Every structure is written in C-alpha cells, then in structure tokens.
Amino acid sequence: MLNSSCLKLIGVPILGAFAWLAASAAGAATLAQPAGKPILAISGKISSTNDGANALFDRAMLESLGMTSFVTKTPWYKEPSKFEGVPLEKLMSAVGASGDRIVVVALNDYSAELPMEDAKKYNVILALKRDGEYMGVRDKGPLFIVYPFDSDPDLQTLKFYTRSVWQIARIEIK
Amino acid sequence: MALIAADPLRIIKTVLALTISIFAVVGIYVSYTIVERQKALRDVSRYDIVWTASQALTEFNRLKFDVAAFTMANTAVDKDEVRLRLDIMFNRLNILRSGDLRELAAKDREQKTTVDDLERVLGEIEPVIEKLDLPGAPQKILARLDTIQEKLTRFAAAANQYSSDQVAADQQRLLDLHRTFSILAAGLFVCGMAFIGLLFYQNRVVAIAHRKLRLATDDLRMAKEAAEGASDAKSRFLANMSHELRTPLNAIIGFSEIIAHEALGPAAQPKYREYAGDILSSGQHMYDLVNDILTMARLDAGHYEVTLEPIDLQHLVDGALTMFKGTELASNRDVAIDPDGDWRPRLRADERAVRQILLNLLSNAVKFSAADTPVRLTCRYTAEGELHLTVSDRGIGMTPEEAERVGHPFYQADGRLARKYEGTGLGLSIVKGLIERHGGRLAIESQPGVGTRISVIFPNELLEEDDLAAVA
Numbered sequence: 001m002l003n004s005s006c007l008k009l010i011g012v013p014i015l016g017a018f019a020w021l022a023a024s025a026a027g028a029a030t031l032a033q034p035a036g037k038p039i040l041a042i043s044g045k046i047s048s049t050n051d052g053a054n055a056l057f058d059r060a061m062l063e064s065l066g067m068t069s070f071v072t073k074t075p076w077y078k079e080p081s082k083f084e085g086v087p088l089e090k091l092m093s094a095v096g097a098s099g100d101r102i103v104v105v106a107l108n109d110y111s112a113e114l115p116m117e118d119a120k121k122y123n124v125i126l127a128l129k130r131d132g133e134y135m136g137v138r139d140k141g142p143l144f145i146v147y148p149f150d151s152d153p154d155l156q157t158l159k160f161y162t163r164s165v166w167q168i169a170r171i172e173i174k
Numbered sequence: 175m176a177l178i179a180a181d182p183l184r185i186i187k188t189v190l191a192l193t194i195s196i197f198a199v200v201g202i203y204v205s206y207t208i209v210e211r212q213k214a215l216r217d218v219s220r221y222d223i224v225w226t227a228s229q230a231l232t233e234f235n236r237l238k239f240d241v242a243a244f245t246m247a248n249t250a251v252d253k254d255e256v257r258l259r260l261d262i263m264f265n266r267l268n269i270l271r272s273g274d275l276r277e278l279a280a281k282d283r284e285q286k287t288t289v290d291d292l293e294r295v296l297g298e299i300e301p302v303i304e305k306l307d308l309p310g311a312p313q314k315i316l317a318r319l320d321t322i323q324e325k326l327t328r329f330a331a332a333a334n335q336y337s338s339d340q341v342a343a344d345q346q347r348l349l350d351l352h353r354t355f356s357i358l359a360a361g362l363f364v365c366g367m368a369f370i371g372l373l374f375y376q377n378r379v380v381a382i383a384h385r386k387l388r389l390a391t392d393d394l395r396m397a398k399e400a401a402e403g404a405s406d407a408k409s410r411f412l413a414n415m416s417h418e419l420r421t422p423l424n425a426i427i428g429f430s431e432i433i434a435h436e437a438l439g440p441a442a443q444p445k446y447r448e449y450a451g452d453i454l455s456s457g458q459h460m461y462d463l464v465n466d467i468l469t470m471a472r473l474d475a476g477h478y479e480v481t482l483e484p485i486d487l488q489h490l491v492d493g494a495l496t497m498f499k500g501t502e503l504a505s506n507r508d509v510a511i512d513p514d515g516d517w518r519p520r521l522r523a524d525e526r527a528v529r530q531i532l533l534n535l536l537s538n539a540v541k542f543s544a545a546d547t548p549v550r551l552t553c554r555y556t557a558e559g560e561l562h563l564t565v566s567d568r569g570i571g572m573t574p575e576e577a578e579r580v581g582h583p584f585y586q587a588d589g590r591l592a593r594k595y596e597g598t599g600l601g602l603s604i605v606k607g608l609i610e611r612h613g614g615r616l617a618i619e620s621q622p623g624v625g626t627r628i629s630v631i632f633p634n635e636l637l638e639e640d641d642l643a644a645v646a
Contacts (some may be wrong), residue, residue: 107262108229137261138268167265 047096140166409475473607512552543569559634
C-alpha cells in the first residue's frame with residue numbers, strides 16, 4: 001500500500017514530463033480522422049484529438065501505432081495465448097495523455113482504473129488479436145487490456161486481473 | 175551402573191526420534207494443506223456465476239430494449255447496435271458455458287436446459303436481426319425472447335442460491351481447516367513439552383551416570399594409591415632387609431674364608447676346611463642373591479640412581495669379561511668378544527650398571543646353554559644412531575611367549591629349569607630395569623633349541639659426539 005503510493009508520488013513528475021514531451025512532439029496536433037468504423041474513444045486529459053475533445057481510433061489507426069506481441073497464460077483461457085496489440089504506452093503518447101490514471105470502460109459499462117505508470121512499467125498492451133485472429137465481441141474483443149502475466153509473478157494477482165478489462169469501448173484519462 | 179543407565183537413555187532417544195518424526199510429518203501435512211488451499215484460491219474461476227448470470231440478464235434486457243427501440247421513429251438505435259448487443263449476449267452465453275456452470279448444472283438440471291434454450295433462441299434470432307428492417311421482424315424477435323425471459327430470471331436466482339451455498343461451504347471448509355490447525359497446534363505443543371521434559375530427564379540421567387562414574391574413578395584412584403603404597407612399603411622393606419642381611423653375611427663370608435684358607439693356621443681336621451669352603455660358597459651365593467634382591471627392590475621403588483658419565487665401553491667390557499671368566503660358572507667356557515663388532519663408541523652411562531648388565535647377560539647365556547657351545551659379546555650401531563650391546567648363545571632358547579614374560583621379576587622361562595639353573599630369576603628383570611633407567615630398552619630374539627640373542631639398546635642421546643660423527 002505504502003509502496004504503491006510512493007511509486008505514485010515519484011511517478012507523477014516523471015509522467016508529467018513524459019506527457020509534456022509527447023505533447024510538444026505532437027505539437028498539440030489533431031489526430032487523423034478514422035477512415036473505418038471507430039472502435040475506441042479516448043477522452044479526458046489528452047492533447048491530441050480528432051472529434052471535439054475526444055480521440056477516435058479505428059482498427060487501422062491503432063495498428064499503425066506499432067504492434068507488439070507476447071505469449072502468456074491468463075485466467076480466462078486454459079492454454080497460453082499469443083496476444084498482439086498496441087503498447088498502452090505508445091497509445092498514451094499518441095494522444096498526449098497527461099493524467100495519472102487510466103479509466104478503461106467496457107461495452108457493458110464495467111470500468112477499471114489503471115495507474116498511468118503501469119503502461120511504462122509492465123509493457124501492457126491493448127490487444128486486438130489472440131492467437132493470430134482478431135478478437136470479436138463474442139470473444140473478448142474488440143480490445144483487451146493484457147498484462148504480460150507470465151513475465152512477473154506479482155502480476156498474477158487479482159489486482160492486475162481486475163485491471164485487465166476486455167470488450168473495451170472507451171478510455172478516459174484522469 | 176552403565177547397564178542401568180543405558181535402558182532409559184535408549185527409551186529417551188527412541189521417544190525423541192519419534193517426536194521429531196511426528197513434527198516432520200505434521201509440518202509436511204501443514205505445508206501440503208496450505209499449498210492446496212493456495213492452489214484452490216488461485217484456481218478460483220474468474221467468472222463468478224452470480225456476476226455472469228446477472229450480466230446475462232442485464233444484456234438480455236438491453237437487447238430487448240434495443241430491438242424495441244429500433245421500431246420507434248427517430249431512434250438512435252441502428253442495426254449495428256442491435257448486432258453488438260447480440261454479440262455481447264453470445265459472449266455471456268460462452269462464459270456461462272465455462273466456469274462454474276457445469277457444477278451448477280450438475281445440481282440443477284433445469285438450469286442446463288435454460289442455457290441450451292438461450293443458445294437456441296439466440297441462434298434463431300441471429301438471421302432475423304440481419305433482416306431487422308423487414309416489417310414484423312422486431313416483433314418476431316421480441317416474441318422469441320419473451321419465451322426465455324422467465325427461465326433466465328429463475329436461472330439468475332438459482333445461480334445466486336448456488337453461490338451462497340458455495341460461500342457457506344467455503345466457510346465450513348475454513349472452519350474445518352481452523353479446527354484441524356488448532357488440533358495440530360495443540361498436538362505440537364504437547365510434543366514440544368514432551369520433548370523438553372525428555373531432554374531434562376535425559377540430562378538428569380546423564381548427570382547421575384556422570385556422578386557415579388566420578389565416584390567409581392575416585393574409588394579406583396584410592397585403590398591404586400593404596401596398592402602403590404603397599405608396593406612401595408614392600409620395596410622399602412626388601413631394601414632394608416637386604417641391607418640388614420648383608421651385614422651378618424659379611425661376617426659369615428669373612429670368617430669362613432679365614433677358616434677355609436687356614437689363614438690363622440692349619441685346621442685340626444681337613445674336614446673343617448672343606449666345611450668352611452662350603453659355608454664360604456653358600457655365603458657368597460646368598461650374598462649375590464641378596465644383592466640381586468636389593469637391586470631389584472631399588473629399581474622397583476624407583477630409588478636406583480644412575481650416574482651418566484663418559485665411559486670407555488671397550489675397556490669396561492674387557493674388564494667385565496675378565497671378571498666373569500674368573501667365576502666358577504664361566505670356567506672351561508668359550509666366552510669371547512666378537513671381533514667383527516664395532517667397538518669404537520664412547521658412551522655416557524652408569525659404569526656399575528653397565529657392568530652388572532653385562533655380568534647378568536653373560537651368566538644367563540652360560541647358564542642356559544650347553545658347556546661346549548660358545549657365548550659371544552658384540553656391539554653395533556643402527557641407522558637410527560642407537561647402540562646395541564648384544565650377548566648371544568646357542569642354548570635352549572625361548573618361545574616368543576616366554577621371551578615376552580622373561581622381563582618380569584622372579585620369572586624363569588621354564589619352572590622346571592629353576593632347579594637345574596639355580597638363581598633368583600631376577601637377572602633379566604634387573605637388566606631391563608637398568609637399561610630403562612638409561613632411557614633405553616631390552617630386545618630379545620630367541621628360538622627354542624637354537625639360541626638366544628639379548629640386546630640392551632642405548633638411545634643415541636647417550637652416545638658421545640665423536641662417535642656420532644664416526645657413524646655419520
């Protein structure tokens with residue numbers, strides 16, 4: 001408890017500086033308009049937008065940010081799966097996020113909060129594909145926050161399982 | 175005493191080993207239980223059945239709502255939205271199929287059919303949603319959904335009940351675990367107390383044994399001191415008596431010598447002279463015996479002092495041999511110094527003691543060998559720088575066992591020989607005592623019927639510098 005709040009205290013200025021750098025790189029610019037159907041809306045403390053105060057992404061825009069993948073066991077599937085998606089850190093810099101909390105909201109309005117530092121610390125991804133296939137709503141798609149659980153035993157706890165939101169519809173930066 | 179102590183100690187050891195084994199087994203059991211429990215906690219399904227059931231019901235209602243809204247004018251709900259709701263419904267159905275449902279279904283057959291019915295209904299409305307624009311399609315979907323609504327509500331209630339039962343069972347398991355651990359802890363406490371008690375008891379047993387041992391040691395030491403005191407007293411008595419005996423013997427020898435040699439004039443009868451001669455030889459023999467006893471007694475009591483002075487060994491040996499040849503025992507015997515011997519050494523030793531050693535060895539050699547066999551005296555060095563002074567004969571010899579005992583006082587190898595070879599049986603004991611006083615030792619090589627070689631060995635500390643150099 002004490003430890004995580006310490007991390008937050010340290011994390012705030014670092015992340016603030018990081019967000020400032022990202023914002024100046026993007027030049028507080030507007031994002032490109034999504035060509036396809038938007039699958040993700042980001043709102044809150046962001047500097048790059050394309051729909052009023054929001055940033056909308058379609059699948060192609062997300063993929064163009066650069067994909068990464070890893071294989072991990074999860075509580076939701078019996079076998080280890082290969083998850084492929086955009087690093088959350090890259091997505092946060094793409095929208096010039098300057099908050100310290102990421103609130104992820106699912107299609108059923110379920111929401112969970114991630115500390116901003118998780119994006120940096122754990123190589124969290126916003127997965128689009130599982131085992132090479134795009135995830136549909138009938139699975140856990142279209143977007144699924146996945147931590148590399150196998151890389152760190154600390155991640156194999158309810159705390160991080162709760163942060164792993166699936167069927168993501170939107171993200172708010174606070 | 176040791177036997178009495180051994181039994182309780184063995185029992186204690188067994189009980190201690192048993193206690194430790196129980197500790198180990200209990201420890202393994204506790205770890206096993208904890209690991210199992212941990213595994214159970216980790217394996218707990220991510221899909222809580224109550225959550226899943228209520229989610230399914232909520233999404234079901236949203237689907238119904240969206241289909242109904244689709245029919246209204248100016249609605250924001252489009253076909254994509256309805257399709258998304260259907261996909262979410264399918265997702266919930268999949269989740270219902272995994273996880274705890276199997277266990278719930280095993281208890282309640284009706285709930286299994288509910289899930290199957292839901293799947294069937296969703297499958298039926300899926301193609302209809304694609305044609306949602308057609309008149310009557312939404313109403314058809316709503317009618318189909320209505321058929322399952324009540325069952326789904328019952329399902330949610332059953333899931334709720336099932337979950338409560340699960341929680342109650344978990345609580346019971348936890349209580350059972352707590353009771354098990356309490357019993358184990360009490361058992362361990364008892365074992366621990368027994369362990370401590372046994373350790374105390376063992377300590378006491380060991381302490382008692384120790385005290386008994388110390389008392390026994392004290393007894394033994396006192397007995398030893400008493401025995402030594404008695405031995406000392408005996409030696410002192412012998413030394414005194416021997417000394418006292420010599421005084422009258424001197425008179426007997428002196429006067430019988432005067433008579434035998436007719437020093438004061440011829441005896442009236444030749445028989446007197448003959449008798450006086452017998453008295454003289456008997457007296458001298460007795461004198462020798464008394465001297466031997468006196469020497470032995472002194473050696474035994476540790477009162478025999480040796481004076482280590484440089485001596486000319488060859489000269490001493492020559493003198494002793496001459497003296498020996500003059501005795502009746504050595505008359506007509508071939509006794510000589512071995513010409514091959516190494517006679518250089520100058521030794522630091524007690525001259526009187528060395529002479530007695532030589533005389534005793536020579537007289538033993540002569541006594542225990544045939545008259546026509548030679549007796550030889552030789553001297554040599556060893557590589558270790560020791561000096562061996564050896565007398566060898568071709569006499570009756572000894573077995574190794576006899577050779578072993580021959581250094582003990584009053585011993586003659588063969589009791590029957592004592593009559594033939596008269597003597598105190600002290601000769602070799604005295605030699606042994608004297609050479610040991612010099613820091614040396616006695617060595618006997620003998621074979622029955624072949625002969626005997628007896629060596630006195632002087633340690634190299636007693637050799638004069640010159641001679642050591644000569645050896646080197």
